[in-house]
Amino acid sequence: MKSEPEKPEPSGKRAQPTRKIRESAALLPLLGIFLLLTPLISAFTQDSFTGGIPKAVSYIFGIWIGLIVLAAILARRLYNSGDG
Amino acid sequence: MQSFNLLVSICLLYVAALFVIAYVAERGVQEGRLNFLRSPVIYTLSLSVYCTAWTFYGAVGSAARSGLEFVAIYLGPTLVFVGWWWFLRKLVRIGRTQRITSIADLLSSRYGKSNTLAVVVTLLAVIGTTPYIALQLQSLTLSFFVFTGGSGEGTSTPFASVTAFWVAAGLAVFTIVFGTRSLDANERHHGVVTAIAVEAVVKLIALLSVGIFVVWGVASGPADIFERMDQDLLQSSQIFNGRWVTLMFLSAAAIICLPRMFQVVVVENSNERHLATASWAFPLYLFLMSLFVLPIAIAGQSELPADANPDLFVMTVPLAKGQGTLATLAFLGGFSSATSMVIVAAIALSTMMSNHIVLPIWLQLNKKRSPASDDVRTLLLRTRRISIGVVLALGYFYFQITGGSDALASIGLIAFLGVAQVLPALLGGVFWHSATRPAAIMGICTGFFFWAYTLFLPSFDGAFILSQSVIENGPFGISALRPQSLWGNSFEDPLVHAVFWSISFNTLVFVVASLLTNPNSMERQQSAQFINVYGRISPSSTIARNAEAEELLILAQRILGRQEAMNLFNQTAVSQGKVSGLPDPTQPFVEELERKFAGSVGAATSHAMLAQITGGESVSVEDMIAVADETAQIMEYSERLKTQSEELKKTAQQLRAANSQLLKLGEQKDTFLSQVSHELRTPMTSIRSFSGILRDSDSLPPEKLKHFSSVIHTESIRLTRLLDDILDLSFMENGKVQLNIAPVNLSEVINRAATATETQLQERSSELLRNPASEQIKVATDSDRLAQVVINLVANANKYCDAEPPQISVSCRRNGGTVEIDVADNGSGVDESEVELIFQKFSKLSGGFFVGSAGLGLPISREIMRNLGGTLTYEPGGAGALFRVTLPLEHTEPASA
Structure with missing residues (x-):
């Protein structure tokens, strides 16, 4: 009895995030380009150190791993929603 | 070591x-x-x-x-x-x-x-x-x-x-x-x-091993490694420059x-x-x-002699530290x-x-x-x-x-830059419908030329084709054409220079040529397949090819191998509904084969091979015409559907109208029935009561007896007349009445009417005014019925005229192909709001116009006139009531009700 009224809900709910996720997946590289390929990068890469590591290194590698994590989350969501 | x-x-x-x-x-x-x-x-x-x-x-x-x-x-x-x-x-x-x-x-x-x-x-x-x-x-x-x-x-x-x-x-x-x-x-x-x-x-x-060894073996952690770094190494304030963008691209x-x-x-x-x-x-x-690339580089710089090759740091750093295995x-x-x-x-x-x-x-x-x-x-x-x-x-x-x-x-x-020259054609091919083959070839060749001229050949330092002097001064001393600074443009870096010019010219030529040329039919087909690849459009299937199945099988065996080819052909034969033997070389099958072959030998070769066997290009003018015909047929079909649906709409509208009319008629019928029963009730009641008195009382005086029986008699006659009228009306309305059409003089008809109403007129001492000269008109009609109408009109006028003494005039007139008979009186006439009512069955007007009558006279008269092909109307505006009968000189079939 319980499963029946619940049935339409997931499909209706899923349609919304999938679209958002697809759009996010499409926009992620633009975010990467904005952070890595614009003069923005110079603002964060002055000659200084944080925790013994040059800021430039931590900035670039930080953005890099951030993109990877986001891509992994999105890929998983896309894969699970059957749209991979 | x-x-x-x-x-x-x-x-x-x-x-x-x-x-x-x-x-x-x-x-x-x-x-x-x-x-x-x-x-x-x-x-x-x-x-x-x-x-x-x-x-x-x-x-x-x-x-x-x-x-x-x-x-x-x-x-x-x-x-x-x-x-x-x-x-x-x-x-x-x-x-x-x-x-x-x-x-x-x-x-x-x-x-x-x-x-x-x-x-x-x-x-x-x-x-x-x-x-x-x-x-x-x-x-x-x-x-x-x-x-x-x-x-x-x-x-x-x-x-x-x-x-x-x-x-x-x-x-x-x-x-x-x-x-x-x-x-x-x-x-x-x-x-x-x-x-x-x-x-x-x-x-x-x-x-990773070398990196970990360097960071935690040679140095004592990330901070220590970066401590050893040459301060100028990172040049971090200049990270974002042309070369950075170029390398990313x-x-x-x-x-x-x-x-x-x-x-x-x-x-x-x-x-x-x-x-x-x-x-x-x-x-x-x-x-x-x-x-760990940067730590290894730093370690190499700080640990190894200055003349060591940095390209080999990955190996030389562990070696210098005695880590042979690493x-x-x-x-x-x-x-x-x-x-x-x-x-x-x-x-x-x-x-x-x-x-x-x-x-x-x-x-x-x-x-x-x-x-x-x-x-x-x-x-x-x-x-x-x-x-x-x-x-x-x-x-x-x-x-x-x-x-x-x-x-x-x-x-x-x-x-990298050399192969990147295919990028514009690739992107255009996947996203742009108008990209054409000549444009792709020209774009790639242009890019290739600029790449070779600005980057590849100069990289030999004058040892290959371009001499040192050409690289430095341009061909024939034209400095504008110096390979590493075209048009005198000095990019700081030859790579950025080459990327900029080769990709720009490549894209420009590709785009302009695409706009100037038209794709052929095969390109159109393929571009649709590529660009709409998610849409799963199926290729057009109207293209006929003539190929022998045997030949196709042999070719398939040569390319795919004996076993796989046999499997493929058998499967296709089964799906085509054949019990045994080779499948028909239908278009879908040939296309599938082409795709299969393409997986081994490439699309162009596969297409060429099958074209050689099946004879000719896949899309000919005839095929295009066939496709166009098909489209035209589809359009025609949809046009037909449209008219059909419009017709349906019209019919539905008519049906709706008919339905509402039927409903109205049904209502009228009901009203009529209730009116009829009401009308029958009145005489029936008096007949019943008087016959009851006659039956129950034995000692009635003879004059009373006579009076009662005469009342019963009169009422029975009234009842019979009413039933006759109803029957008559029903016949008239259904058009089942038999008409005896014959030429007749109007004066004859009116004479009959005058005779028939003579006693009634005398009762009220009414006067009937006639104009005998106007009555000399011959018409072809049913004289009995026409006389009935005139009698009815005269009787009505006599009965309901409120002037004393009543004067009723009957006059006739020819009007084109029709004859008009006017029956008028000198009374106050019919109120305008009640004109339509008087023609309805059993109408009882408020002014007591029809009091005491069955009320079927005018409806019957109107139906008679309709059956005779004429009309009966009330003409307002006169001094008294004026009814006008119009009928054609020659009898025509009446319009159906």
């Missing part, structure tokens, strides 16, 4: 292990076991062919020379993979649906299966890849020298060339054995891919366009979902590969990088060369013969093996000629 022999033995053991892995993987997948080899992990690891020896060793060298710049080479691919949803997904989908075998095949297939384009791209790929293979050979020999105590400068010694030769030969054998085992329909090489995945792991472990383009990358990303992809995993896993791999591992990592790149590149190039150059030439030479008459399969495999040998030989000779020079060291980025 390891001895040379030990090193060679390690290499041989390693290669032998790879052989075994590749063999086991190949067998396992064929037998359906080891399905994990099709997993996304293997796919991701195989993508690591991007990291060649040039990146394995060279990244550290680049970091030592120019700081963080090396990261751009990895960030470009990261952005492309993170954005897989945009482009790579579409590319892989196209590759799977169109059974693409190489980047040349993809472009040729998109641009109308053009072989010319395929040849251009193949040549470009060979020219761009050969130096790259040479670079791998150079890195390998260099790394050998590190262990054998050489300085790394002596790569042009005979010993070096012998080493390079054996390496090249060994790689050729490995590639031939595992790269050309079969003409697998999808050109997937599980053995090779698995071996490459293993090599990817070795690379990663080697570099180049590496992003390379990950798509490099033949070997295309091979692993698109051709070897067995499941689109693997791409989703690779979208983050491959960037992660690159991330890990570059994590250095050997690093050596194996470099060895893996070089071999995996060479193997995949050789497979990709050999596929292109055999499919797009050798096979078309062979087809051309054997134009007269059907391609089915020779064993294409054997020919293809042999061609591929020879091509692999040729590719490696080219690489080896290139290495021999330029070995050790700086020209080779910088060839990595130069090769």
Whole structure:
């Protein structure tokens, strides 16, 4: 009895995030380009150190791993929603 | 220091292990076991062919020379993979649906299966890849020298060339054995891919090990390592410059366009979902590969003498610290990088060369013969093996000629830009409907020319084609044409200069030429298939081809192999509903065959072969006309549907109107019935009561008796008359009345009426005024019925005229083809609001007009006139009531009710 009224809900709910996720997946590289390929990068890469590591290194590698994590989350969501 | 022999033995053991892995993987997948080899992990690891020896060793060298710049080479691919949803997904989908075998095949297939384009791209790929293979050979020999105590400068010694030769030969054998085992329909090489995945792991472990050793073995942690850093190394305030953007662009383009990358990303992809995993896993791999690059470079700079080659820091740092095993591992990592790149590149190039150059030439030479008459399969495999040998030989000779020079060291980025020239045509092909084949060829050639002129040829420093003076002063001393600063434009960096000009001109020519030329029918078809690849549109199927099934079978056997061809044909025959024998060579079947063949020999060749058998191009003018006809038919059909639906709408409207009329009629009928029963009730009541009195009382005086029975008699007569009237009216309304049409003089009719109403008139001492002269009109009609109408009108006038004494006038008049009879009185007439009511059955007007009458006289008269083809109307505006009878001179059938 319980499963029946619940049935339409997931499909209706899923349609919304999938679209958002697809759009996010499409926009992620633009975010990467904005952070890595614009003069923005110079603002964060002055000659200084944080925790013994040059800021430039931590900035670039930080953005890099951030993109990877986001891509992994999105890929998983896309894969699970059957749209991979 | 390891001895040379030990090193060679390690290499041989390693290669032998790879052989075994590749063999086991190949067998396992064929037998359906080891399905994990099709997993996304293997796919991701195989993508690591991007990291060649040039990146394995060279990244550290680049970091030592120019700081963080090396990261751009990895960030470009990261952005492309993170954005897989945009482009790579579409590319892989196209590759799977169109059974693409190489980047040349993809472009040729998109641009109308053009072989010319395929040849251009193949040549470009060979020219761009050969130096790259040479670079791998150079890195390998260099790394050998590190262990054998050489300085790394002596790569042009005979010993070096012998080493390079054996390496090249060994790689050729490995590639031939595992790269050309079969003409697998999808050109997937599980053995090779698995071996490459293993090599990817070795690379990663080697570099991570050296990195960890450097950070925590040589130094005491990340902070310590960066403490040792030369302050000028990072130049971090200038990270963002033209070169940074250019390197990102180049590496992003390379990950798509490099033949070997295309091979692993698109051709070897067995499941689109693997791409989703690779979208983050491959960037992660690159991330890990570059994590320790900077520390190793810093360690090399601070620990080793100043003249040490930074390109070899990965090995020389552990060696200097006495870590022989670690250095050997690093050596194996470099060895893996070089071999995996060479193997995949050789497979990709050999596929292109055999499919797009050798096979078309062979087809051309054997134009007269059907391609089915020779064993294409054997020919293809042999061609591929020879091509692999040729590719490696080219690489080896290139290495021999330029070995050790700086020209080779910088060839990595130069090769990137070379193959990046296909990018505009590729992007245009996948996203732009108007991109055409001539434009693609012209764009690529333009880009190729600028690339060669501004970057490739100057890289030889005047040793090849362009002399030193031309490079410095321009051809014929024209400084505007100096290869490294065209039009006097001085970019700080020759690479940025070359990228800017070659890609700009390439794109410009491509776009302009696309706008100026028109795609042919095949291009249109293919562009639709490519651009709408997610839409699953099916190709048009109206194109007729005439082919013999036997010939097709023979050709299929030659290309696909006997067993697979038989299976395919049997399946098709069954799906066509045939119990035995060969399937009909229908269009869908031929198209399926073409796609299947394309998986082995490429789209252009496959198309050409089938065209040779089936005779002619796939799309002729007649076919187009047929398609157009079909469209016209569809349009006509839809037009018909539209009119039909309009008709239906009209009919429905009529039905609705009829229905409402029926409802009204039904209502009228009900009213009529209730009125009739009411009218019958009144006489019935008096008859019943009087007959009751007669029955019950025995002692009635005779005069009473007489009175009562006469009342019963009168009421019975009234009842009979009422029933007669109703019957009459019902007949009239149904048009069932029998008419005796005969010529008659109106005066006769009116005479009869006057006679019939004489007694009534006398009762009220009314006066009937006539005009005998006007009555002399002959009409063809039913005189009895007409007289009935006139009697009724006169009687009505006599009965209801409220003047004393009543005067009733009857006058006749001819009016064109009709005759009018007016019956008027001198009373007050009928109130205008009640005119319509008096013609209704059983009307009782408020003014007591019809009191005491059955009220059927006027309706019956009106029905009689309708049956006679005339009308009966009330004419308002006169002094008294005026009824006008209009009837035609000649009798005509009445309009139906």
